[in-house]
Amino acid sequence: MINKIIHELKLGKKFLTFSLFSMIGQGLAMVAPLVAAKLLSPEKFGSFSLVTMVIFLFVTLLISSFQTPFIVYANQEKKATGKINKSFTIQNVFFIFSLILFIILVFSFEQQFVNFTGLIQKGSIYSVIFAFLGISIKTFLNKLMLGLDRKVENSLVDLTYGLIFILVIIFLSFMKILSLELIFISYLATALMTLIFFAPRIDWKILMPFEFNTKQALEMLNHTKWIFVSGISIYLINWGDNIVLKIYSSLEKIGIYSFSYQIFKALIMTINLIGSYFLPGLSANINNSAKIRDYLKGKRVRLIIGGILAISFIYFGIPYLVHFAYGAKYMESINVVRVLMVGAFFHLYSIFYTPIFAALKKFRVYQTINMIQVAVNLGFDFLLIQRWGLLGLATATAIGYLLKLILVELYFGIKVKKALFANFTFNNSGDTNS
Numbered sequence: 001m002i003n004k005i006i007h008e009l010k011l012g013k014k015f016l017t018f019s020l021f022s023m024i025g026q027g028l029a030m031v032a033p034l035v036a037a038k039l040l041s042p043e044k045f046g047s048f049s050l051v052t053m054v055i056f057l058f059v060t061l062l063i064s065s066f067q068t069p070f071i072v073y074a075n076q077e078k079k080a081t082g083k084i085n086k087s088f089t090i091q092n093v094f095f096i097f098s099l100i101l102f103i104i105l106v107f108s109f110e111q112q113f114v115n116f117t118g119l120i121q122k123g124s125i126y127s128v129i130f131a132f133l134g135i136s137i138k139t140f141l142n143k144l145m146l147g148l149d150r151k152v153e154n155s156l157v158d159l160t161y162g163l164i165f166i167l168v169i170i171f172l173s174f175m176k177i178l179s180l181e182l183i184f185i186s187y188l189a190t191a192l193m194t195l196i197f198f199a200p201r202i203d204w205k206i207l208m209p210f211e212f213n214t215k216q217a218l219e220m221l222n223h224t225k226w227i228f229v230s231g232i233s234i235y236l237i238n239w240g241d242n243i244v245l246k247i248y249s250s251l252e253k254i255g256i257y258s259f260s261y262q263i264f265k266a267l268i269m270t271i272n273l274i275g276s277y278f279l280p281g282l283s284a285n286i287n288n289s290a291k292i293r294d295y296l297k298g299k300r301v302r303l304i305i306g307g308i309l310a311i312s313f314i315y316f317g318i319p320y321l322v323h324f325a326y327g328a329k330y331m332e333s334i335n336v337v338r339v340l341m342v343g344a345f346f347h348l349y350s351i352f353y354t355p356i357f358a359a360l361k362k363f364r365v366y367q368t369i370n371m372i373q374v375a376v377n378l379g380f381d382f383l384l385i386q387r388w389g390l391l392g393l394a395t396a397t398a399i400g401y402l403l404k405l406i407l408v409e410l411y412f413g414i415k416v417k418k419a420l421f422a423n424f425t426f427n428n429s430g431d432t433n434s
Contacts (some may be wrong), residue, residue: 048180049258050117050246058105062098063136063233066281067090067143069363070225073216075283078206084147089210090217091147095140102132127184134187141195148206149280153198155273160197165190172286223363230351232374241393244381257390260333264340264397267314271348274303279355286359294419301353307348315341336394343398352407353412356420365411373404 011029040409074087106113138161168186229382241261245254278295318337322330357366377400384392 012224026090045255047259049254051128051180051184054113054117055128055135058102058132059135059139062102063095063139065280066094066098066220067139068363069220071143071146071279072223072283072361074357075149075221076279078147078149078286083206083287085207085209086211086213086216087147087209087220088144089212090220091144092210093212094216095136099133099136103129124181127181130188131184134189134191137188137191141191141198144202146276146280148203149284151277151280153201154276154277157194161190161194164193188305214299223361241381241397244378244385247387253390256332257336257393259330260336260340260390260394263318263337264344265345267311267341268347270310271307271344271351274351275358278352278356282355282359286356289420292356296352303352304348308345311341311344311348313421332390336390339391339394339398343401345392346398346401348403350401350408354407356412356416360416362416365415366408369404369407369411372407373400376400376403 070087070091074091078084089226092365106125106129111126113128138157141155142154147152165186168190169183172186203365240331240380241257245257278299282292315338319331319334322334354366357363378394380396380399381393384394384396388395
């Protein structure tokens, strides 16, 4: 038994390294909202949550929506030519356009933004722009590493960013000058320091010279439009509950639910690392039935078992963790977190299909499923919040993830699985865990 465990650990050594670095990095980066929850009242934390909700709306739509097509096309370009300069050029154009558009929108709707979030400090809107820039730069650098198929470096970006970020927060707290505005500004400062650290470690010969290919740009944009639609869906999945709460409840309840969801979101982001890790290898080896079979029959089973153990630890340990760190202030969140853990399990099971659908460029199908999940989630939000309050919102979220799992499993079994293994030839080239 011991020898078998050691053998399995050796097989997954690279993934374990990637996951460990990424989880530590993302865990450190998630400390800021939890620090804010510690320092602020639930009502003030509710206001903070609304600000971050708006920031991540634009990060999702304007930045993240371009990332999956970039990773797919970059890895295919690298396999064919040894360079990714065309994909990198197009990605830079999209990125710059997105930054400019965000700044224009913020200043055009500044008063509406302030009224919605409850910001009252003069100049706070500028710190929000800095936060968006910082998160965007970090996201760009993170996905660039996956475009280069450098998975461990991708996880090191998360680790470095998270470590610098928490050091900045600790410094501000020690100097007794920590504020919401400075937390937002810290996002940009941390991203710039991370970029400076990793820039010399990038092989610029693979990225240069800049070459804009109109045909490829249009193809990536065509795929991006479905990711863009999906971005709205994912955003509503992550933040739709808060929107419903804004209608029916108080900032205090928003703060309590946001605290619960912050823990759930940290776990969801960790689970999403599975899709990010395997996407480059699957994109390059989607024609290799042996590798796909090993991914689904071997790696998936081992990772699901590990994920169940982690989810169980949170489910049973959350009362003690919340009471130890926050006292009685957020005890109402315990049962909410436990219901959300059920949704986390459904997401864990379905995440393994995400990189396969992306590698097959079935963006439209997957995004349609995401939109159905959103509709069901929001529908049950309105139905259950008036009956069960915060537990109703958590239950609606879990139902949405269950439906997504069912739809993805059905589509894969009916439309994808047979063709994937029947029409592709077996060979020994490539590695989905390379």
